[in-house]
Amino acid sequence: MDHTIKKVILASGSPRRKELLVSLGWPFDVIVSDVDEHLLPKEDPVAMARRLAESKALSVSVDFPEAYVIGSDTIVTIDGQVLGKPADREESLKMLRLLNGKTHRVYSGVALCSGDRMFSDVECTEVTFRQLDEDALSAYVESEEGLDKAGSYAIQGQGALLVQSIHGCYFNVVGLPLYALSCLFEKAGLSLADQWRMREK
Template sequence: MAHIILASSSPRRKDLLEQLGHTFDIYSPNIDESVLKGEQAAVYVERLARVKAKAVQDRFADAVVIAADTSLGLDGQILGKPESKQHAFEMWTQLSGRKHDVFTGVCVRTKDQIYSIVVRTEVEFQTLSLSDMEDYWATGEPVGKAGAYAIQGIAARYIPRIDGSYSNVVGLPLHETAKLLHDILKQSN
């Protein structure tokens, strides 16, 4: 039985990975998550997933490591986690009444094999009023979330449609992660 480690402290990723039925441990590496100059969201999330997976692999050489990173892309910009209420309001103003992309990079690796993928989902936001923003901020839910919202929570009321993987927007695209994990476990047996 492979020793699987999820390289994340995200409770949402933990809950999603549990749905695949594997037993796993959690170890969250401390890495630099700075965006490189000119880096696009899809490249950024895959790079971070790979860096996280390597950091954990270096510590647990015989493990199968699963790492992921999620960010929003809008107009060539990466929208990460809000640094303040004002920052969240700025992001929501950009997202209001528009579609944006959510990208998750997933890396599954052993000491001998590395598989990674980027999954994209298009999310549409309704037009948000200042009152909507104030009410949503008051819930506390936006803190620590890419794009300052959680689709699996209260923010769902502001999202009329998505095109693509729902679990990707939550933080771990299950279909793709299951395939990568299956492929790497098959190779390591």
């Protein structure tokens, strides 16, 4: 297979997703989609994550039909409530209080668009927070690390100390489920061996 035929595009401005792709050694471009990330009435988290991931991939793919375009969206839920990115420190603290000492779910939709072909999946990981006092929660909020992240924390940063345990894919919580993405590439005709050969020389 000619591995130079298609380039890879990440349709996301997330630094975490970019870092994960960099770790795989793949050459890729970043083109941020302009999809409105809103919740539709009565839309469940799985449907929402898949819809947004597919929409992001498709919005960029229309201009680059010969490329593999990756879209992804991550949603945090607890007790039936969807937690997006906090607007400010006050909302960040409210979110962390909700998650404190409890188990929540992180859903990441991932989509791979190649011309007129779309492949997508949704990964779910359960994350349990340790029980923390108000001073600890406030100290984490003051770091502002979680202000641009769904659920208001970063498991790959200082937020790792909030977490007692996880059940499922770690990379999913970071924002891009790599196993699910690899499986989508396989469905698109790129074997795991081919994926390893995509790395930059």
